[in-house]
Amino acid sequence: MDFKFDFQEDYVVKEIIKKKCKKVLLQLPEGLKMEGSRLANYFENKTSAEIVVSGEPCWGACDLALDEAKKLEVDILIHYGHAPFIKRVDFPVLYVEMNDLRSIDKLLNLSLKTLNKYNSLGLVCSVQHKHQLEQAKKFFEDHGKKVIIPEKKGYAHYDGHVVGCEYNSLKTITNEVDAFVVIGNRFHSLGAAIAVENPVYLLDIYNNEIIEMSKYKDKIIKQRYAAIEKCKDAKKVGIIVGTKPGQKFGSFKVIKDKFRKLGKEVIVITMNEINSDKLTNFRDINCFVELACPRIAIEDYGRYDKTLITFRESLVVLGDMSWEDLLKNGLI
Ligand code: SF4
Structure with a gap:
């Protein structure tokens, strides 16, 4: 699989130095654990901090390694890959979101044929694609569609941002759109499909295809x-x-x-x-x-x-x- 994320290494180095951290716990989502040693070495070379990588599973920003961070007495927990989720956290946490740097141009063009039958679309994405949301909105509007990016609700940190357990923003616009488009992965689009009754389409950047989620939804409902x-x-x-x-x-x-x-x-x-x-x-x-x-x-x-x-x-x-x-x- 093509793998292109922005790990924001220089930003993290600046934050470690600015916050005068001596000991840091680094937490990565499951699919990115293999980057742990590279990142730890990089940060140790560029700062005077000692870096420890959490080997425990991490499934979301709900899953902050706070107990480990406290037991290790680190100065900060650096949590990669998710936007803030827990409203009040009693420990210093630096969230490092990672933009997926792959272009969505081809996917957008590909989607037009499938989405042709709809006049209005609700547009959302996982956090890795939030930098592409406005591009997608403009693209669909230029092709004659009304596009709504729903306002954030609950655990979502940004307008149009979906988290696997938070789809309330979509529910606020179900009567205003014919269908929803999710830029991201199957996990988030399946969540959207089982949260609302409108058709949901995934712009699947991992496999370069447009997927209508109803057959997966029907299986889950049974x-x-x-x-x-x-x-x-x-x-x-x-x-x-x-x-x-x-x-x-x-x-x-x-x-x-x-x-x-x-x-x-x-x-x-x-x-x-x-x-x-x-x-x-x-x-x-x-x-x-x-x-x-x-x-x-x-x-x-x-x-x-x-x-x-x-x-x-x-x-x-x-x-x-x-x-x-x-x-x-x-x-x-
Ligand atoms: S769906 Fe929600 S609770 Fe579950 S791992 Fe994702 S953020 Fe955490």
């Missing part, structure tokens, strides 16, 4: 319906409280007693990283409700032997929300 139905039959429910700093979606206090009233046994469990082995160890539990990242349950269906649902989906099991309303409001 899986989610099946998971919710299985949870209705569960005798024992585990509620997983995530311990990553920004992964708090729903409260176990809201649902714990309600599950008990349905006659189910309930246990509250904490987990930092949720994986199949950890769930399997709880042999007596039939269904888990996870209050960490909602995409763990939605995206990773099939990776787990146990049934795993989100907080919002648990409301359907409890009868507090209908399946139809969940779909209407979006699974995310």
Whole structure:
């Protein structure tokens, strides 16, 4: 795969020197961990700081390595690849967003044939492409379309910015646009597709193609319906409280007693990283409700032997929300 990101090395060097940092923890997303040694060496050569690279998984800016940074007593956590997400952080963090430097010119031209049938488009992107949003807007407007970049909402840091668990900005303009266009990857466009009812198209810069997301959405919806139905039959429910700093979606206090009233046994469990082995160890539990990242349950269906649902989906099991309303409001 073509790989062209701007790591902003000189900006980071300037910040380390300006902030007089002696010890730094560097955190990179999973796909960019291989850049850790290069970056650490570069920063150590250009500054007097000692650089430590976090080897723990990092899935988003919700996943700041704050505990590691505090234990190591570093002066700053440098977090690569995401925009700020957690509203209040009690530790110095430098977020380094990375622009994807590949051109989208060809993709835009390619998309015209597919998007021909729409007069109005909602335009959004993952943070790596925010520098290309205005270019895409102008391109579609020059080809006669009305284009709306939705105002940021919730966890989104910029207008038109989507995060895997935050699509509320799209929901504010669903009546004003015929379809949505996402510049980015399958993860973000699938999230958009299951959050709104309008058609969603991915401008897939990784594979140079335009992808309509409805077939992927339909598959997910069938899986989610099946998971919710299985949870209705569960005798024992585990509620997983995530311990990553920004992964708090729903409260176990809201649902714990309600599950008990349905006659189910309930246990509250904490987990930092949720994986199949950890769930399997709880042999007596039939269904888990996870209050960490909602995409763990939605995206990773099939990776787990146990049934795993989100907080919002648990409301359907409890009868507090209908399946139809969940779909209407979006699974995310
Ligand atoms: S989708 Fe999940 S991993 Fe991504 S920012 Fe949201 S909570 Fe974090």
